[in-house]
Structures are given as C-alpha cells and as structure tokens.
Amino acid sequence: MLHFPYYLDLFGTLMFAMSGALAASDQKMHRDWFGISFTGFITAIGGGSLRDIMLDIHPLAWIRDAHYVIAIGAGVIVSVVFRNVLAKLRRTLFIFDTLGISVYTILGVQKSLLAGVNPLAAIMLGMFSAVFGGVIRDTLLNETPLIFRKEIYATACLAGASLYVLLDYFGVPPQVCSVCGMVLIAGVRIVAVRYKLSLPKLD
Amino acid sequence: MLHFPYYLDLFGTLMFAMSGALAASDQKMHRDWFGISFTGFITAIGGGSLRDIMLDIHPLAWIRDAHYVIAIGAGVIVSVVFRNVLAKLRRTLFIFDTLGISVYTILGVQKSLLAGVNPLAAIMLGMFSAVFGGVIRDTLLNETPLIFRKEIYATACLAGASLYVLLDYFGVPPQVCSVCGMVLIAGVRIVAVRYKLSLPKLD
Amino acid sequence: MLHFPYYLDLFGTLMFAMSGALAASDQKMHRDWFGISFTGFITAIGGGSLRDIMLDIHPLAWIRDAHYVIAIGAGVIVSVVFRNVLAKLRRTLFIFDTLGISVYTILGVQKSLLAGVNPLAAIMLGMFSAVFGGVIRDTLLNETPLIFRKEIYATACLAGASLYVLLDYFGVPPQVCSVCGMVLIAGVRIVAVRYKLSLPKLD
Numbered sequence: 001m002l003h004f005p006y007y008l009d010l011f012g013t014l015m016f017a018m019s020g021a022l023a024a025s026d027q028k029m030h031r032d033w034f035g036i037s038f039t040g041f042i043t044a045i046g047g048g049s050l051r052d053i054m055l056d057i058h059p060l061a062w063i064r065d066a067h068y069v070i071a072i073g074a075g076v077i078v079s080v081v082f083r084n085v086l087a088k089l090r091r092t093l094f095i096f097d098t099l100g101i102s103v104y105t106i107l108g109v110q111k112s113l114l115a116g117v118n119p120l121a122a123i124m125l126g127m128f129s130a131v132f133g134g135v136i137r138d139t140l141l142n143e144t145p146l147i148f149r150k151e152i153y154a155t156a157c158l159a160g161a162s163l164y165v166l167l168d169y170f171g172v173p174p175q176v177c178s179v180c181g182m183v184l185i186a187g188v189r190i191v192a193v194r195y196k197l198s199l200p201k202l203d
Numbered sequence: 204m205l206h207f208p209y210y211l212d213l214f215g216t217l218m219f220a221m222s223g224a225l226a227a228s229d230q231k232m233h234r235d236w237f238g239i240s241f242t243g244f245i246t247a248i249g250g251g252s253l254r255d256i257m258l259d260i261h262p263l264a265w266i267r268d269a270h271y272v273i274a275i276g277a278g279v280i281v282s283v284v285f286r287n288v289l290a291k292l293r294r295t296l297f298i299f300d301t302l303g304i305s306v307y308t309i310l311g312v313q314k315s316l317l318a319g320v321n322p323l324a325a326i327m328l329g330m331f332s333a334v335f336g337g338v339i340r341d342t343l344l345n346e347t348p349l350i351f352r353k354e355i356y357a358t359a360c361l362a363g364a365s366l367y368v369l370l371d372y373f374g375v376p377p378q379v380c381s382v383c384g385m386v387l388i389a390g391v392r393i394v395a396v397r398y399k400l401s402l403p404k405l406d
Numbered sequence: 407m408l409h410f411p412y413y414l415d416l417f418g419t420l421m422f423a424m425s426g427a428l429a430a431s432d433q434k435m436h437r438d439w440f441g442i443s444f445t446g447f448i449t450a451i452g453g454g455s456l457r458d459i460m461l462d463i464h465p466l467a468w469i470r471d472a473h474y475v476i477a478i479g480a481g482v483i484v485s486v487v488f489r490n491v492l493a494k495l496r497r498t499l500f501i502f503d504t505l506g507i508s509v510y511t512i513l514g515v516q517k518s519l520l521a522g523v524n525p526l527a528a529i530m531l532g533m534f535s536a537v538f539g540g541v542i543r544d545t546l547l548n549e550t551p552l553i554f555r556k557e558i559y560a561t562a563c564l565a566g567a568s569l570y571v572l573l574d575y576f577g578v579p580p581q582v583c584s585v586c587g588m589v590l591i592a593g594v595r596i597v598a599v600r601y602k603l604s605l606p607k608l609d
Contacts, residue, residue, distance in 0.1 A: 034561050041530065049460065054252065056261040058462040062527055069526040112266075120272040121265055124244065139342060139545060155237050257455065259464040323475040324468055327447065342545060358440050 008103050009048075009061070010071045015100035017044040017075030018086075018093075020137045025083055027141060033080065039137055040076040044068075046133035051108055051125050055115045098189050102182040104130040105157040109164045109181070110174065119165045126161035127154055152192035160185035211306050212264070213274045218303035220247040220278030221289075221296075223340045228286055230344060236283065242340055243279040247271075249336035254311055254328050258318045301392050305385040307333040308360040312367045312384070313377065322368045329364035330357055355395035363388035414509050415454075415467070416477045421506035423450040423481030424492075424499075426543045431489055433547060439486065445543055446482040450474075452539035457514055457531050461521045504595050508588040510536040511563040515570045515587070516580065525571045532567035533560055558598035566591035 020043025024036045045068070049060050062068035079086065086093060108129030112122035131154045164181035168174070191197065223246025227239045248271070252263050265271035282289065289296060311332030315325035334357045367384035371377070394400065426449025430442045451474070455466050468474035485492065492499060514535030518528035537560045570587035574580070597603065 034564075038560065053256060053459060054263055054266065056259075056462075059523065060460055063460065063523045063531075066524040066526045069524070069530065117262065117266045118269040118272070120269045124272065125266075135343070140541070142345075142548075154241065158237075256459060257466055257469065259462075320465065320469045321472040321475070323472045327475065328469075338546070345548075357444065361440075 012100045012103050013044045014071045014075040017072040018079045021076045021079035037076045043133040043137040044072045046136040047129045051129045098186050101130040102185040106178050106181045109161045123161040127157040130157045156185045156188035215303045215306050216247045217274045217278040220275040221282045224279045224282035240279050246336040246340040247275045249339040250332045254332045301389050304333040305388040309381050309384045312364045326364040330360040333360045359388045359391035418506045418509050419450045420477045420481040423478040424485045427482045427485035443482045449539040449543040450478045452542040453535045457535045504592050507536040508591040512584050512587045515567045529567040533563040536563045562591045562594035
C-alpha cells in the first residue's frame with residue numbers, strides 16, 4: 001500500500017512531462033529537442049515543486065530520487081517518437097491527463113494536511129499541485145494559460161479537493177476520501193467536456 | 204499594538220485580491236469566476252509568499268492562518284458583485300491601492316531586517332513584497348507588467364524602503380521609521396499621478 | 407583558492423545584470439531606469455536563487471551578502487552609461503556571457519552535488535542556475551525565452567554539466583572536472599555560433 005502512491009506519483013510525472021513535450025512540439029518555434037525536453041521537464045516538476053517549496057518540504061521529489069528525472073526523460077522520448085500516433089489518440093490521452101490531475105490534486109491535499117496546514121490552504125495547494133505545471137508551461141510558451149482558456153479544468157480539482165477535506169473533517173478514512181475526491185474530479189471534468197459545459201461568464 | 208500590523212496585513216491582502224480580480228474581470232478571456240478567483244488569489248499571495256520563501260520564513264502566512272484565504276475570498280466576491288460600482292470609484296480604489304503598497308513595502312522591510320538580512324537586500328525585499336503579486340498577475344494575464352508600464356509605482360516603494368532603512372540605521376524608533384516610510388511612498392505616488400510625472404526615459 | 411569561486415560568482419552576477427539591463431534598454435517600453443534596474447536585478451538573481459530555494463540552501467547569496475546587490479547595481483549603471491559603446495562590443499560581450507554561463511553551470515553542479523542530490527538532478531540544477539535568470543528576463547519582457555529561440559545555448563550547459571558529473575563519478579578531482587566542464591560549455595557554444603549550428607528541428 002505504501003508504494004502505490006509512489007508509483008502513481010511517478011506515473012503522474014510522466015503524464016505531465018508528455019503534456020509539456022506535446023504542447024512544445026505543437027509550436028514551430030519550440031520544436032527542437034531542447035525546447036521540448038525543457039518544457040516537458042518544467043511542466044512535470046512545476047506543480048509539485050511549488051507545493052513543496054511553499055510547504056517547506058525538502059528535498060524536492062526529483063532532487064531526492066532520480067526516478068522522477070528518468071520518468072520525465074521517458075515521457076519526453078515517448079512524446080517525440082510517437083507524436084504522430086499520439087495525435088490520433090487524443091481521447092486516450094484525455095483520460096490519462098484526467099487521471100493525472102485527479103491523482104495529483106488528492107496527493108497534494110494529503111501532503112498538505114499531513115504538514116498541518118489549514119484546510120482552506122490544503123484545498124488551494126492540492127489544486128496548485130495539479131495545475132501549476134501547466135500554468136508555467138503555457139506562460140513559457142507565451143500562451144494564455146489553459147486554466148483560463150478552457151472548461152472546468154481547475155474547478156474540478158477544487159471540487160475534489162474540497163470533498164476530500166470535508167470528508168476528512170467528518171472522520172472518513174483517508175482511502176475513502178481519496179477515492180471519492182478522485183472520482184469527483186474525473187467525473188466533473190469528463191461530464192463537462194462531454195456536454196461542453198463551461199463556467200458562466202460575467203457579462 | 205501587536206495586532207495592528209496583523210489587521211493591516213489582512214487588509215492589504217484583501218486589497219491585492221481585489222486588484223487581481225478586477226484586472227481579470229476587465230479581460231474578456233478571464234471573465235469566468237475561476238479565472239477571476241485564481242488571479243485574485245495569486246496576486247494577493249504572490250509578493251508576500253515570494254518574500255518569505257526567499258527569507259526561508261515558514262509556514263507562509265496564508266498556509267498558517269485561514270483568515271488570509273478568507274480575506275482573499277471576500278475580496279474576490281466584493282470585486283465580482285460590486286464591479287460596476289467599483290468602476291466608478293477609481294479614485295477611492297487608487298487611495299486604497301496606494302495604502303496597500305505602502306503598508307506592504309514597510310512590513311516587508313521590517314520582516315527582512317528582523318530576519319537579519321543586509322540593508323540593501325531588505326530594501327529590495329520590501330519592494331518585492333509590494334509589487335511582485337502585480338508582476339505575476341500581469342504575466343499570467345499575458346500583459347506587460349504594470350511596473351514597467353506606468354508611473355513611479357515601484358520607485359515610490361524603493362524610496363520609502365530606503366528611507367526606513369536609513370532612519371533605522373540612525374537609531375530612529377521603528378514606529379517613526381514606518382510612518383515616515385509609508386508617508387513617503389504614498390506621497391511620491393500621489394504627487395506623481397497628480398502631476399503626471401514619470402521617470403526619465405533613455406533616448 | 408577559496409576566494410576564487412566567490413569572485414567568479416560576483417563577476418557572473420554582474421554579467422547577468424548587464425545582460426538583463428541591456429535587454430530591457432533595447433525595448434522602448436522598459437527604457438526608464440526602474441525597468442532597466444528591475445530587469446537587471448531579476449536576471450542576475452533568478453537562476454541562483456531558484457537553485458538555492460530548490461536545494462533549501464539559505465540565506466540566498468544576495469540576501470546574505472550585500473556585495474551581490476552592489477555588483478548588480480554596478481552592472482546596471484555600466485550598461486546604462488556605456489550602452490552605446492557596448493552596442494559596438496557585441497563580440498566581447500558574447501565572450502563574457504559565454505564565460506558567465508560556463509562558470510554558473512559548473513558552480514551550480516558543484517553546489518548541488520555538495521548538497522547530496524542525485525547526479526541527474528545536479529545536471530538539471532546546474533543548467534537552471536545558468537539559464538533561468540534569462541528565462542525570467544524574457545518572460546517579464548513578454549518575449550519568447552531566448553533558450554527556445556537560439557542556438558545551442560542551454561544544450562551546451564547540459565553537455566558541460568554532464569561531463570562534470572561523469573568525470574566526478576570516475577573520481578577525477580573537482581578542479582579538473584570544473585575546467586573540463588567549462589571548456590566544453592564555452593567550446594560548444596563558440597563553435598555553434600561560429601558555424602551557425604543549431605539543433606535539428608522535428609518536421
């Protein structure tokens with residue numbers, strides 16, 4: 001059981017590296033291997049590193065454990081080699097990406113609560129863990145960050161993180177909180193994309 | 204006396220959250236409630252969190268104390284609900300914003316000197332506390348940061364921070380240093396805006 | 407021997423401050439003295455501060471030691487006063503810049519290995535130290551970061567950092583590792599610019 005979150009975390013890191021590498025390889029300007037690797041790396045470590053720096057948890061995962069750097073390298077290589085195949089797998093990738101943000105949000109909330117932070121900050125830190133890598137990726141690529149552009153992406157993370165904190169407050173065991181939180185995040189996002197729901201705009 | 208800076212700090216946080224939320228709601232693209240809240244949140248915590256991370260002061264204020272997160276939430280809600288009213292109150296908001304940066308600069312200098320940093324770094328950290336939330340806000344919204352665009356904004360912070368450090372060096376009591384520093388910041392900014400002064404450009 | 411890296415570090419800081427100040431003074435919008443100083447400052451401290459924050463090494467160099475802030479001030483003033491002369495010295499500046507990134511990369515790798523990080527992370531942190539100031543500079547100026555735009559810049563840093571780690575692994579003394587790493591970085595960059603080599607683009 002102890003090792004399960006570790007492999008989930010490595011898997012999330014690989015998924016984020018792929019999302020960064022694929023975003024960079026979509027842009028003419030960044031399409032050399034350095035631009036792709038760098039963007040993949042920053043996307044993968046951004047959210048988790050920011051969370052741990054804010055929580056003063058050291059050493060950072062990728063600094064402590066070379067497996068994270070290797071996972072990122074693997075994600076970048078897979079993205080570059082199979083990018084034509086991956087372009088046809090958008091639906092599959094969407095599922096993996098949704099899994100990735102669900103896992104990262106919940107791991108972020110757990111880590112924050114363990115560090116003794118207040119529940120509202122734990123919700124924000126969970127959401128940051130999941131979305132901040134993407135925010136840095138888009139800022140580097142000089143695009144409007146995706147979380148501003150599309151759908152219920154980060155709102156789903158906030159909802160799942162809030163559910164976790166609420167259930168935890170009522171003494172529900174962590175495993176149950178985790179599963180409920182992740183199902184809510186994945187559910188909200190899938191339903192929102194399927195039915196093209198978006199947040200109401202101010203007029 | 205102990206609690207006074209605490210409430211000032213909460214008040215500054217609320218003001219910064221409003222400035223972020225209003226900036227986001229001015230842009231078509233970010234005008235859903237998530238974009239507005241996220242921008243308000245980052246703007247409010249950006250400067251102080253960066254300062255404390257650089258000074259290695261943990262836990263960060265908003266992680267330790269849920270009141271900061273609540274103040275940010277209040278600032279975002281007020282901005283969204285009253286944004287039509289607020290648009291007519293630009294002059295009042297300008298005063299609050301000026302108060303906000305004055306307070307944040309001086310709190311930042313004090314905190315840095317207490318942490319034992321050198322005086323030049325204390326001046327820079329005071330200025331960062333006040334302006335960096337805004338820099339991140341503008342970078343996220345993909346605009347040229349305000350501190351590059353307009354008036355004597357950050358220069359006023361530098362002047363006030365320098366005055367604080369100078370008076371402190373000559374043994375002036377902290378309360379007097381604080382008041383002098385804040386008056387100088389607010390004064391420089393108000394005079395500069397009133398008489399449309401700007402820094403000389405290189406030709 | 408102890409002081410040599412210290413002066414190298416100060417020299418690198420001054421060079422980075424000049425590179426930031428000159429980049430800002432090239433843009434109409436940022437050409438007042440605040441924009442130039444701020445950009446110079448952020449460029450100079452960005453890479454090293456990020457590295458030390460990630461490694462949890464405190465206090466940061468420029469917070470501990472006012473000489474760094476003075477070196478940055480000197481770099482900014484030299485850039486502003488002599489910018490017409492400097493515009494004619496592009497070749498000389500290129501040499502200094504190349505020296506700067508070589509030194510910063512190797513110092514970053516050494517500091518990381520000393521802090522006990524894994525070798526892959528040490529390579530990444532060495533590269534970050536050298537290039538991240540520039541990434542922040544370009545993001546602030548709302549330009550596509552240079553490391554995405556041009557030549558073999560960061561790849562040279564990666565190559566030199568990797569060589570250092572490899573030689574170190576085989577027990578080669580640090581001085582020899584350093585010199586080999588720096589020569590490789592400078593060599594790769596100079597050859598690449600001289601012969602207009604660039605990384606292969608994906609098609």
